[in-house]
Amino acid sequence: MNAPxxxxxxxxxxxxxxxxxxxxxxxxxxxxxxIVTALPDMAKSFRATAVDLNIGITAYVMTxxxxxxxxxxxxxxxxxxxxxxxxxxxxxxxxxxxAASQELWQFTAARVLQGxxxxxxxxxxxxxxxxxxxxxDLLTAIAFITWPGLVAPVLGPPIGGFIATYASWHWxxxxxxxxxxxxxxxxxxLMPGGHQEGQVRPFDTxxxxxxxxxxxxxxxxxxxxxxxxxxxxxYVMLATSxxxxxxxxxxxxxxxxxxxxxxxxxxxxxxxxxxxxSLFRAMVSAHPFLLPLMFQLGFGYDAFTAGLLVLTLxxxxxxxxxxxxxxxxxxGFRTTLIGSSLVLTATTFACALMTPGTSLTIILPVxxxxxxxxxxxxxxxxSMAFADMPAPLMSSANTLFSMTQQLAFGLGVALAVIFLRxxxxxxxxxxxxxASYHLAFAMVGVLTLVSMFDLWKLPxxxxxxxxxxxxxxxxxxx
Numbered sequence: 283m284n285a286p287x288x289x290x291x292x293x294x295x296x297x298x299x300x301x302x303x304x305x306x307x308x309x310x311x312x313x314x315x316x317i318v319t320a321l322p323d324m325a326k327s328f329r330a331t332a333v334d335l336n337i338g339i340t341a342y343v344m345t346x347x348x349x350x351x352x353x354x355x356x357x358x359x360x361x362x363x364x365x366x367x368x369x370x371x372x373x374x375x376x377x378x379x380x381a382a383s384q385e386l387w388q389f390t391a392a393r394v395l396q397g398x399x400x401x402x403x404x405x406x407x408x409x410x411x412x413x414x415x416x417x418x419d420l421l422t423a424i425a426f427i428t429w430p431g432l433v434a435p436v437l438g439p440p441i442g443g444f445i446a447t448y449a450s451w452h453w454x455x456x457x458x459x460x461x462x463x464x465x466x467x468x469x470x471x472l473m474p475g476g477h478q479e480g481q482v483r484p485f486d487t488x489x490x491x492x493x494x495x496x497x498x499x500x501x502x503x504x505x506x507x508x509x510x511x512x513x514x515x516x517y518v519m520l521a522t523s524x525x526x527x528x529x530x531x532x533x534x535x536x537x538x539x540x541x542x543x544x545x546x547x548x549x550x551x552x553x554x555x556x557x558x559x560s561l562f563r564a565m566v567s568a569h570p571f572l573l574p575l576m577f578q579l580g581f582g583y584d585a586f587t588a589g590l591l592v593l594t595l596x597x598x599x600x601x602x603x604x605x606x607x608x609x610x611x612x613x614g615f616r617t618t619l620i621g622s623s624l625v626l627t628a629t630t631f632a633c634a635l636m637t638p639g640t641s642l643t644i645i646l647p648v649x650x651x652x653x654x655x656x657x658x659x660x661x662x663x664x665s666m667a668f669a670d671m672p673a674p675l676m677s678s679a680n681t682l683f684s685m686t687q688q689l690a691f692g693l694g695v696a697l698a699v700i701f702l703r704x705x706x707x708x709x710x711x712x713x714x715x716x717a718s719y720h721l722a723f724a725m726v727g728v729l730t731l732v733s734m735f736d737l738w739k740l741p742x743x744x745x746x747x748x749x750x751x752x753x754x755x756x757x758x759x760x
Contacts, residue, residue, distance in 0.1 A: 296415040299472045300423035303407035305465060306370065307427060309458060310400040311691075313342065313377075316442040316454055323451045328386045338393050340505075345397025346688050347497040351541055352490055353405040354681035355483070362410035363473035365402055367466055373399030374462025381455040405684035410473055412668055412676055420748050421607055424665040437596060440589040489541035492530040497689060499523030504696035507703075546671065546679035551615070551745050555667035556682070558736035560690045562623065562663060565630075565730045566656045567694030569595065572702075572722060573633070573649075580716035581638045594646055598653020606661050607750075614751035615666045616740040622659035623737070626652060627730045634723035637716065669745030701725045 317324065317338060324338075357365050376395035383389035408427055415423045445453050503519030534540040547553045570592060577588035610618055629652035636645060664683075671679050704725075705718035743751060 295472060296411065296419055296423055297426065298468075299414065300411050300426040302465060302468050302472055303404065303411055304426045305461070306366075306407055307404045309373070309461060309465075310346075310404055312438050312441070313396060313400070313455075313458070316438040316445075317451070324389075327451070328383075328389065330386050338389055341390050342393045342397045342400075343688075343692055344498055344501065345394050346401045347501060347685070347692070348494040349398050349401035350405055350685045350688060351493045351681060352485075353402050353684065354409065354677040355485055355541065356402060357406045357409055358483075358677055362406055362413070363469060365406045366410065366473060367469050369399045369402035369406065370462055370466050370469060371399075373403055374458055374466075377455040377458035377462070381452040405681055408684065409677060409680045412671075412680060413673070414474060420668065421610060421665050421750075424661065424668070427664070437593075440593065483539035486537055486539060486541035489530065489533050489537060492526055492533060493541065493685075496523050496526035496530055497685070499526060500689065501692045501696065504693065504700065507696075507700055542682050543675060543678035544682075546675045546682065549670050549675075550740065551666045551670050552668070552679060554736040554740060554744075555663050556686060558733045559663040559667070560686050560693075561729060561733035562626075562659055563687060563690035564694035564697060565726050565733065566626070566660060567691045568698040568701075568726050569630075569633075569652065569656070571695045571698045572719060572726070576633075576636075576716070576719040576723075580719050591645065591649065594649035595653035595656065598650045598655075599657040601650070602654040602657040603661075606658060609658065610662060610665070610749040611751055614742060614749055615662055615669070615745045616737060616742055618662050619659060619666075619740075620734060620737050622655045622662065623730060623734045625655040626659060627727050629655065630723055630727035630730055634720045634727065665748055666745045669748040697729075698722060698726070 353365075373396055376392050376399055379392035379395065380389060383392055411423050411427065412420070442451075442454055445451065499519050500523040503516050503523055506513065506516035506519060531544065534542055534544050547556060573592050573595075574588045577583045577591055581588075583591070613621070629648050632648045633652075636648075667683055668676070668679065701722035702718055705721035706715070709715070709717050709721060746752075
């Protein structure tokens with residue numbers, strides 16, 4: 283069919299399309315973490331060490347960070363459905379290549395292909411949902427899309443361990459084949475065809491290169507510091523990344539057709555999500571990394587018990603979802619985000635006080651409430667980002683959001699490692715000491731409080747046309 287300038291779908295169809303994008307997002311995020319517990323078995327197949335297999339994770343995440351900035355331009359050039367389906371096909375094909383790999387270099391190359399598919403798949407899918415969903419239905423659609431970002435990092439390691447233990451690591455990737463084929467059929471039926479004529483701008487090659495190099499320098503610099511805090515190479519990478527970021531923003535502000543239009547940052551609800559929201563998401567992603575290690579190395583629990591405890595976060599995530607829309611309608615974005623951040627901070631500090639003697643009747647409720655706060659804050663930030671976004675800026679705003687979200691995930695894990703290294707240095711203990719995890723959680727809690735700084739500047743009715751909070755008409759198209 284011929285798509286209008288801003289096509290609108292029925293609430294049921296837009297909801298189904300959001301679920302489709304959520305499934306793609308889940309596949310993408312799961313593949314970033316699912317191989318962690320399968321690395322020893324994979325290393326045997328490739329005749330390498332488990333540490334060498336980290337390149338498979340790094341190559342995937344780096345490719346996502348590099349190619350996400352170009353996803354908006356590609357979608358405008360060839361159309362949402364066409365690009366989304368092509369990305370799905372590439373991601374699925376690359377998954378089969380991962381399973382068929384016989385050498386480490388083959389596996390790494392297949393992971394790069396997976397990353398290219400993932401970089402185009404989720405941002406383009408989210409953009410299709412944003413452009414085809416009414417403001418009144420946007421909260422529900424965004425809620426569907428955001429849950430995989432919370433669930434996949436928690437479920438990835440236990441799923442990978444289960445498959446590697448009871449089947450073969452190859453099935454981690456082969457399972458994407460039926461899922462990808464089903465998603466392709468659903469995408470063809472649910473997504474509007476065609477694309478918006480007259481909106482394709484020249485590709486900003488210099489902006490793309492600056493953005494890619496800045497992202498890679500940032501993640502590699504932080505990762506290097508986590509491994510060798512006193513080595514000057516990590517600081518050089520971060521300094522270079524900062525210079526590239528400055529050059530990138532300067533270029534985007536001066537270029538007639540920039541890769542990313544920074545005008546979206548002038549909208550208050552979006553800028554708050556970009557600044558404090560990115561730090562909040564980074565701290566959220568630190569929890570699934572620190573908790574399993576603390577339970578195993580600090581408490582002495584086995585991997586299975588530690589995994590079950592961390593799954594309590596998942597239960598909190600899912601348990602909060604049915605209440606998300608009601609909470610936002612009743613309290614609005616500002617109050618909800620402040621409350622979620624305070625609760626997450628409190629539970630983070632509670633984790634810093636846990637010991638092997640702490641009863642499970644205390645640990646489990648703390649993790650459950652933490653999962654609920656993570657879910658509520660994550661969904662609220664993601665929904666508020668596009669609440670007041672005008673249609674002409676939607677593509678660039680979505681691309682910038684996707685890029686910062688991916689960077690936040692990597693940043694959270696990298697900072698968690700750095701916090702552990704700092705704790706070891708300050709306390710004079712080794713990496714398996716419980717005290718180092720306590721101090722690391724305390725630092726995560728402090729940064730969660732810092733992420734709230736922007737929230738106090740929000741008006742009480744911010745994003746009310748999406749949340750439905752009293753004080754502004756719920757059908758506003760601002």
